[in-house]
Amino acid sequence: MSAPFLKVEGLAKRFPGERGKSDLTVFENIHFGIEKGEFACIIGHSGCGKTTILNVLAGLDEASDGLVIMDGKEVRGPSLDRGVVFQGHALLPWLSALKNVEFGVRSRWPGWSAQQIHAHSTKYLEMVGLGHAMDKKPAELSGGMKQRVGIARAFAIEPKMLLLDEPFGALDALTRGTIQDELLAIVQATHQTVFMITHDVDEAILLADKIVLMSNGPYARIAEIVEVTLPRDRSRATMHHNPQFYRIRNHLVDFLVNRSHDFANGAAVDHDPLHPPLVRPGLESAGAEILPLPSAQQQPPHSNPTRIHKASA
Amino acid sequence: MSDKKPWLAPLLSVLFLALLIGLWQLATKQEQGAVVVDDEYAALIGAAAASGGKSAMPTPADVGAKLWEHLSDPFYDRGTNDKGIGIQLGHSIARVLMGFGLAALVAVPLGFVIGMSPLVYKALDPFIQILKPISPLAWMPLALYIIKDSGISAVFVIFICSLWPMLVNTAFGVASVRRDWINVARTLEVSRLRTAFHVILPAAAPTIMTGMRISIGIAWLVIVAAEMLVGGTGIGYFVWNEWNNLSIANIISAILFIGLIGMLLDNTLARLARAVTYKE
Numbered sequence: 261m262s263a264p265f266l267k268v269e270g271l272a273k274r275f276p277g278e279r280g281k282s283d284l285t286v287f288e289n290i291h292f293g294i295e296k297g298e299f300a301c302i303i304g305h306s307g308c309g310k311t312t313i314l315n316v317l318a319g320l321d322e323a324s325d326g327l328v329i330m331d332g333k334e335v336r337g338p339s340l341d342r343g344v345v346f347q348g349h350a351l352l353p354w355l356s357a358l359k360n361v362e363f364g365v366r367s368r369w370p371g372w373s374a375q376q377i378h379a380h381s382t383k384y385l386e387m388v389g390l391g392h393a394m395d396k397k398p399a400e401l402s403g404g405m406k407q408r409v410g411i412a413r414a415f416a417i418e419p420k421m422l423l424l425d426e427p428f429g430a431l432d433a434l435t436r437g438t439i440q441d442e443l444l445a446i447v448q449a450t451h452q453t454v455f456m457i458t459h460d461v462d463e464a465i466l467l468a469d470k471i472v473l474m475s476n477g478p479y480a481r482i483a484e485i486v487e488v489t490l491p492r493d494r495s496r497a498t499m500h501h502n503p504q505f506y507r508i509r510n511h512l513v514d515f516l517v518n519r520s521h522d523f524a525n526g527a528a529v530d531h532d533p534l535h536p537p538l539v540r541p542g543l544e545s546a547g548a549e550i551l552p553l554p555s556a557q558q559q560p561p562h563s564n565p566t567r568i569h570k571a572s573a
Numbered sequence: 574m575s576d577k578k579p580w581l582a583p584l585l586s587v588l589f590l591a592l593l594i595g596l597w598q599l600a601t602k603q604e605q606g607a608v609v610v611d612d613e614y615a616a617l618i619g620a621a622a623a624s625g626g627k628s629a630m631p632t633p634a635d636v637g638a639k640l641w642e643h644l645s646d647p648f649y650d651r652g653t654n655d656k657g658i659g660i661q662l663g664h665s666i667a668r669v670l671m672g673f674g675l676a677a678l679v680a681v682p683l684g685f686v687i688g689m690s691p692l693v694y695k696a697l698d699p700f701i702q703i704l705k706p707i708s709p710l711a712w713m714p715l716a717l718y719i720i721k722d723s724g725i726s727a728v729f730v731i732f733i734c735s736l737w738p739m740l741v742n743t744a745f746g747v748a749s750v751r752r753d754w755i756n757v758a759r760t761l762e763v764s765r766l767r768t769a770f771h772v773i774l775p776a777a778a779p780t781i782m783t784g785m786r787i788s789i790g791i792a793w794l795v796i797v798a799a800e801m802l803v804g805g806t807g808i809g810y811f812v813w814n815e816w817n818n819l820s821i822a823n824i825i826s827a828i829l830f831i832g833l834i835g836m837l838l839d840n841t842l843a844r845l846a847r848a849v850t851y852k853e
Contacts, residue, residue, distance in 0.1 A: 320756050338759040350753035354775045354851035363771070364761045399852035417761065 263329070264293030265453060266317070266421060271326035273312050286312060287480040289533035290326065292472055294421075297451040301464040303512065304474030305520055310457045311347075314425050317455060318344045331420060340368050343414035345424040349406040351398040357409045358394040361385055361416050368417040384416040385409070388442060404435035411443065415450070424456040428463065440466055441496055448492070461512045464488075465505060466496055473515050475523030482536040483523055486511060489540050507542030594633045601632045631822040639822040640829070654814060656806070662830060664806040668724070668799075669792045669838075672731025676788065680736050681781060684743025685769070688777070694744065701740065709734035709795050713802055723803035730799045735788040742784025746777030775849070782846035789842055793835045 272288035286309040294300045302310050315321035317328055319338035328335040330342070351360050361381040366372070372380070385394050388408040398406050407427055414422055428436040444467055447454060458464050464471045471486040490504055499505050523531065531537075631639070647659025687694045709730045716726035750773050758768040800809025808827055815823035 318756075318760055320759060338756075338762065340760075340762045342760065344756075344760045346753055346757070348753060350751075350757050352754060352757070352772065352775070353853045354849075363763075367761045367763045367767075397852065 263332075265296040265298075265331060266294040266455070267329045268292050268313075268317075269326055269329070271313065271316060271323050271328065273309055273316075273321075274324040285479050286477050287474070288325065289481050291534050292482055292485065292536065294453060294455060296453055299447060299452075299454045299456070299467055299469045300472060301456050301458050301468035301470075302472040302474060303458060303461065303464055303516065304480065305476050305516070308474045308477040308480035310474060311425055314344075314423050314455065314457055317421075318342055318423050320344075340417050341420045343417055343419035343422045345407075345410045345414045345422070345427045347425045347427070347429060349398070349403075349410040351406055351409055351413075353398050356395045356397055357385060357390060357401065357405075357412075358382065360398070360409055361413045364413050364417045381412075381416055384412040387415070387446060388412045402435075404431050404439055407431065407439060408442075411439075411446075415446065415452070421453045421455065424454065426457045426459065429459065436460075436463070437496055443467065444495075461509055461516070464512070465490070465508055466494060466499060471512065473512070473520070476521045479523075481523060481531075481533050483515065483520065483531070484537045484539050487538060487540045489543055504542050511539065511541035597633050601630050629819050629821050631825065635822045636825050639826050643826055643830075653805075656811075658808070658811065658827065658830060661806060661808045661811040661827075662834060665796050665800060665808040666834065668728050668807065669731055669789070669796050672728045673735045673785075673789055673792050675728075676732045676735035677739060677785065680739035680784075680788075681743050684740045684781070684784075685747050685773070687740070687744040688747025689769075689773075694748070701737070705737040705741070707733075709791075710798055710802070713799065717803075723805060727796070727799045727803045727807070731792045731796060734795045735792045738787040738791065739781070739784040742787070743777065743781045746780025746784075747773055749780075750776040775851070778849035779846060779851070782842065782849055786839060786842040786846060789838050790835070793831075793838055797831060 268290055270288075271290035273286045274283040274288070275286070277283050286307075290313065292300075302313065304310050312321055312323075316323045317330075317335065319335055319342065335342075351357075352363065355363065358378075358381055361384060362377050365377050365381050369377070369380075382391070382394065385391060388411055390405060390408055390412065393401060393405060398409070401409065407430075411427065414424075428439060431439065440463060446452070447467070454467075456467065465488055468488050469492075470488060473483045473486060474480050475483045486508065488508060490499065490502055490508070494502075643658045647657045649655075649657040650660060687697055712733050713726060713730055716729045717723065720726050720729060754772050754776055755768065758772045763771070796807065797809035797812065800807035801813045804810050804813070808831055812824055812827045815821075815827065
């Protein structure tokens with residue numbers, strides 16, 4: 261298969277302007293792809309339309325232009341193929357943790373018996389370490405536990421792809437670290453394809469295979485795609501000892517602080533939105549050399565990670 | 574403070590009651606033996622009238638005796654104008670529950686549709702705005718003319734007055750269900766019907782119950798007036814009948830019972846509301 265598992269083509273979102281004024285374009289010309297089993301993070305300042313992109317991927321929102329193709333089919337409306345973990349956990353407060361998970365499982369496999377649904381849901385709650393709190397209502401759970409239930413609910417329907425909208429944004433740093441580790445372990449074990457919004461640079465480096473950097477809105481676009489060149493078996497405890505970690509981190513912070521607003525001002529004239537540059541901070545020979553993203557005909561970078569690097573050297 | 578002395582509030586309540594009854598007693602104290610009349614005259618026109626300026630206002634003891642009389646035999650039936658207070662209250666409660674139940678059957682589904690569809694909401698809003706402030710009793714003559722049955726007309730009046738709070742609250746509750754919860758159901762490909770029953774209904778249930786509680790309160794207020802108009806049976810008719818008999822003790826007893834039943838209805842609905850309330 262040459263096309264990536266998830267392909268976003270020319271996505272745009274415009275809001276009609278008030279009387280006489282021109283339309284407000286949040287983002288346009290968004291092109292990117294995610295391979296099967298790949299973990300992609302998207303980073304950008306508020307207002308660049310990250311959540312809108314995620315909602316379009318989820319089928320909850322409609323783009324003004326462009327299309328999304330997943331597994332060879334165009335995304336139209338929400339589907340059990342794409343599990344969503346919402347920013348505000350969005351658990352149904354009148355149901356226990358277990359019933360919240362079962363709610364999705366029952367919809368995914370309508371033919372299952374009550375015991376099957378129960379066993380399946382229990383398995384996923386235990387996976388996120390909530391075996392002891394299954395019968396508690398969301399109000400009785402801490403913020404971290406609630407988000408764990410949300411993650412269990414999304415994983416339990418065994419979607420082809422998982423969409424996470426800044427899932428740890430509302431959590432304290434310690435809880436966030438623990439759940440990041442858990443998510444990392446689960447994703448590594450299940451080879452789940454993930455698309456995640458985050459504001460946290462460290463979180464993105466810890467979890468992602470590649471990080472999509474968005475320039476500021478309006479007229480936001482994908483500035484570049486950063487490949488996380490750390491070994492996949494990274495952990496929060498040891499990651500920061502790897503010098504490569506800081507090269508990537510510095511690159512990301514530098515982008516967010518210094519360069520993310522240049523695009524709207526038209527500074528990046530030679531920027532090709534169809535092929536946003538693929539960057540591997542620290543591995544280019546002279547500073548931040550920019551590499552083009554391979555086109556659809558070429559091998560996807562994930563399946564053959566050394567290819568691009570060699571080509572540039 | 575009140576946590577440490579849980580008996581303080583009830584004690585104060587009892588004190589207030591004693592004060593109230595004491596004032597009442599003082600206000601209705603009879604001047605005994607001020608007027609002396611002929612025995613034969615008294616036998617002719619009745620002792621009360623014969624003794625002159627005696628007020629029809631009963632003392633607390635009179636009312637207490639009346640209350641005991643009602644409580645000891647609440648369900649007797651000795652003809653049209655002489656039924657036990659239990660039977661009269663029973664008729665009123667039955668009418669209220671019937672009218673309220675019918676209103677709920679209409680208001681909850683209709684409120685659901687209005688809450689889900691901004692179009693239907695806009696289309697029906699003018700009707701609701703105009704019909705809602707109409708005193709339910711204004712419908713009474715129309716109901717009597719169309720239905721031609723006073724009992725059913727009273728139920729209709731209860732139906733009309735119960736309808737609006739339930740309708741408006743259901744629509745509001747359904748319309749303000751959190752977008753996230755609906756989106757959860759959408760991403761899980763839950764059918765529209767299952768979403769309505771398993772997401773929107775439980776989410777809006779506390780608001781719907783609030784509407785029901787307001788409705789039953791209004792219904793119980795209106796039934797007394799409605800029954801005064803239609804007559805025949807019911808606690809409203811009883812009050813009016815006792816006014817014609819000038820039996821203030823009976824009227825006061827009835828007032829107390831009306832308050833008591835109203836409180837019970839409200840408490841029942843409050844308990845149901847608590848059962849469907851969730852903490853976020």
